[in-house]
Amino acid sequence: MVKVGIVGGSGYVGRELLRLLYIHPEAEVTYVTSRRFKGRPIHSVHFSLRGYYSGIIFSSYSLDKLASLSDVVFLALPHGESLRHVPELLDVGLKVIDLSADFRLKRSEDYERWYGFTHPYPDLLRKAVYGLPELHRKELKGADLIASPGCNATAAILASIPLVSRFGLANNSLIIDVKVGSSEAGYTPTVGSHHPNREGSIRPYSMRGHRHSAEVSQELGRVVGKDLNVSLTPHAVSSIRGVLATVYMFSGEPLDYRNILRAYVEYFKNQAFVRMINPALPPGFPDPKHVLGSNIAEVSVVYDEATEIIKGFAAIDNLVRGAAGQAVQAMNICLGFDEGAGLNYPPLSPA
Amino acid sequence: MVKVGIVGGSGYVGRELLRLLYIHPEAEVTYVTSRRFKGRPIHSVHFSLRGYYSGIIFSSYSLDKLASLSDVVFLALPHGESLRHVPELLDVGLKVIDLSADFRLKRSEDYERWYGFTHPYPDLLRKAVYGLPELHRKELKGADLIASPGCNATAAILASIPLVSRFGLANNSLIIDVKVGSSEAGYTPTVGSHHPNREGSIRPYSMRGHRHSAEVSQELGRVVGKDLNVSLTPHAVSSIRGVLATVYMFSGEPLDYRNILRAYVEYFKNQAFVRMINPALPPGFPDPKHVLGSNIAEVSVVYDEATEIIKGFAAIDNLVRGAAGQAVQAMNICLGFDEGAGLNYPPLSPA
Amino acid sequence: MVKVGIVGGSGYVGRELLRLLYIHPEAEVTYVTSRRFKGRPIHSVHFSLRGYYSGIIFSSYSLDKLASLSDVVFLALPHGESLRHVPELLDVGLKVIDLSADFRLKRSEDYERWYGFTHPYPDLLRKAVYGLPELHRKELKGADLIASPGCNATAAILASIPLVSRFGLANNSLIIDVKVGSSEAGYTPTVGSHHPNREGSIRPYSMRGHRHSAEVSQELGRVVGKDLNVSLTPHAVSSIRGVLATVYMFSGEPLDYRNILRAYVEYFKNQAFVRMINPALPPGFPDPKHVLGSNIAEVSVVYDEATEIIKGFAAIDNLVRGAAGQAVQAMNICLGFDEGAGLNYPPLSPA
């Protein structure tokens, strides 16, 4: 059994890692940190986990403990905090899977633009592997540092990558409209997340363009050899879990829809955690509700011939495919386990 | 008091007309039809209206009764049914406000493309006034036939009309991403509207392009002298009421955001039922939750300089500004009442 | 026009008072206080009210200002804070309507038991009128101090008062099970009110017995000449607005259901804001959803002959009938206005 440490285990991503790793046949959680809740049992924060992990309490961060108790470390910390721990964790020989944005972008100047700080470890940016298995499976094998993708970016990339791979579109713009549930904003209550204020609302945020635009531009850009013009706008809707990304792309010339659909089907045909939805067959649309609690992404595509606009769609559970599940999948690939280990169970429905 | 007949009063739009007209100082509902529920009291279908309209039961459609009991008739019927009644209602001298799509489009061939039938009354299409007050206030005065706009179209047009009016954009495409609550689909239960299936879902529908694209293209196109390239994609989210339209437009050249914002502020400055939301001030975003139960539209705009994409947003209550309220506002203008008669009360919040 | 001051206007009850008084034909809000938001315009907190009350900003509490600017003062303050202001407000000749619990109970010792403090003004407790119109309409006329009932208590009393009035039940116990929406807990975010934690939960709270038990016991007890044995248990459910109280009472001997139903029908027959729901007719059950945004209470009753248990039900909107609306109704009675002034519009549905 590989031994797993979780740094920042008291948030929703930490909770989801604990849930998924509990049933993982090859991994065992041995150490969980929380600055805020150190010394308290896990179930005192994660009520759903009472009766599981009874032997573990939240600890302070300790490099020595992590080094002695774990083989792999998942970092579920806010942006800007992960990067302080990563170098020393790598130095002691741990595999590191970071769920923050701190190592997702390749160019340090992008951190200045999108995150407002100068990245101190540009060499590690080059070393880090962007943890989207459909794009980087080979590099993930044996990787030391994995930067697990953002949830909006995961959905946006899956909704568009087959098209970009097949048709290029390097000179076009991608308009990405994302709808997300409330859990995406994390564990901390705010006036905006207060139930009477939040339930029933439909709110754009990061309206000029969300940070995840950078990841999408970078990853799609690798395919065509230059960064794409991407503007990603998220909207908070009333679900708890779930992301649906709608990606609008101009074909630039008339295309045959059958070729577009075929590009998607072929791109994903060997991907265990992608379901292609043919709009002509039931249910006819992707929906995060169909994949609740699972690592599956539902993807679909249509073509509006009249306007020459291609619309790619992807639906995921933001805490599984958009965070903890994709990170576990990346770990599985990295360590040579079955890629679906701990992830091969059906979604919960209806729920 | 003007006497009002409602044809098709058993659906959600009918219910909302009854609610709004109950408190209208100049209008009185005298006759309500329902094929399905004729002979039954209104509150047997509309539980919320028990104690109101006690003297009225649902009747069969009768031209004679409508002619003798009413001055104005609201039609809240499915598409394709309104047009069968409109000519005779006009013939007997009634003012007609149609909430279906049957008279919204000017060109009869558009009905073939978008609604699948040949329109029998192209002359009435020319005569009908599209009932969006901000665009057609003058023509609404004294109009005989008013085609009340679709809810998605209302939001989409309000989100983009100032920009199109000011900057043209005739050669660009408008990408419209709409998020809607469950009441938009109307009163009839389906597998998709079943609560365990619907709550928490985020579903695109009419994915290739929704019929309301035609209205938007037509109305924005009038401003620039040719139809615009418009693709409108709706997404069902978990609210009951509410539409948020996000309209993406390419500026084509670098613009100054202050000019964009100014165009919106000026366009709406005398519009009683539009609230401009400056993204720099609280709440910072439009949300249908802020206008629940009211005729107000919240509108905002941002500019992503990096990608030269302008994003217009509009939030409405689909049953009020998107249907019954806007129709009452149009009636007020048509008949020379105070434009806000029956509509001047604050939204319900939180709810 | 009577001039109204609102002390504590930044919470949900304050917002609802502002909404209702805006359309009140005889009253006008002139002064609104908020310790936390003083100096800021009302719409900076109450986004839904933007465009209404443009001339008013939140002020600090000032007795002089209240005295000079208002005839009636509504207090929407936390328990324990209202009582500090009431004596001086009465001294300067203002009518006071207190929405906290500070003057609802007649016996000062009950404050020690249920609220944990010694009440400093036992004389004012005697003077205060419990503002439930169906029980105290006569005393409300001209009253100087009105203690507006709690939302759970309002529903519980309406669900059971006809039975107690007709059949006594003085030696029985009343078991009251209440289900409430999230707005009941007020404006301040907590971990428990955080949307991902709150939506979908069904949680008992104040499990041993809620404070509103005292009001219910007192008010029902007045009818039979002694306090009733009452245990009220609230449960938070996923609605935003709404209270449903289910009151279980033992008949003690076999009764005829027709007599029970008749007792309810007669008790409420002249009450404009109570809808009796006959379980044999549609909709067959009370539901706060049928009265959303309105001051109406839906009441019903059934009898389980096999167990000799009578079940009374009442559904209200907690912010209207359970708070602001009932307070406005009490003001109307107090000042001799039409009892329904500002309250006579239909509920919002569906929403």
Added chain:
Amino acid sequence: MVKVGIVGGSGYVGRELLRLLYIHPEAEVTYVTSRRFKGRPIHSVHFSLRGYYSGIIFSSYSLDKLASLSDVVFLALPHGESLRHVPELLDVGLKVIDLSADFRLKRSEDYERWYGFTHPYPDLLRKAVYGLPELHRKELKGADLIASPGCNATAAILASIPLVSRFGLANNSLIIDVKVGSSEAGYTPTVGSHHPNREGSIRPYSMRGHRHSAEVSQELGRVVGKDLNVSLTPHAVSSIRGVLATVYMFSGEPLDYRNILRAYVEYFKNQAFVRMINPALPPGFPDPKHVLGSNIAEVSVVYDEATEIIKGFAAIDNLVRGAAGQAVQAMNICLGFDEGAGLNYPPLSPA
């Protein structure tokens, strides 16, 4: 591997059985029937299960096929339909686990009272084991016919059985107030389940007393030697999954709360799928949200000394502990598997 047939596999209980059995280490689903969807693949109805059970299509009911392809049969049929199949399934030597009410009650006359039909197999009523593991673990071992409990009854019994076992209460009445999510009403859409009508509602139903009263009375009654006086009233609330039962019981004499709590702790101390919630420790209350997707029941108890009312609470996921999960647990016991096989994973949270 034991081979499992599912009769009536197209509803929510069928879907949940398919989900749970997919990850069961000792069982394999081999045959699934659906009258309505026969010939169609499972994922055409259960969108969430696409990619699972690819080899299985819905079949017509066939005794021969069930006999040849399965060892155990789960019946997920409406009440009154299961009993037509059970005798022949037993005759061919299959183990039968019936999720309808058809074999839950011991006395055939109870079917006349509560279900309106004369039960044709009173001998099988005696033979059937009520499948609540905490009460009937011993009889479940090797049982041929298991009657899986109703969801409301499961919660109600778990909330009260320790008290009844310890203190008797044979002469008292149990008032049971149940709150349930929308999935409890099953797969078929109705006007009442239509999302705009259902979301946000709080509705009592079966107001005079729900059929599950009979199960609760019977099972608690076995402990004290006579049927208890039970009245169970369910209320539909806005969750999708989840049941919370609140059981009110009179102590009849002053009790010490510590003894009550101890009775619960001891009763459940070796029960893997019950979590005792001490009201004095976080979270302080049971909530179906804490056990979403799992077979765990959360139970708690308080004592209101002033009124001598004991309140027992139990929270479950109605589709798992209230249906499919409990049936799988019963199968595990019956066949000698580990009791938690296929059920030992943490709940999904937040969701």
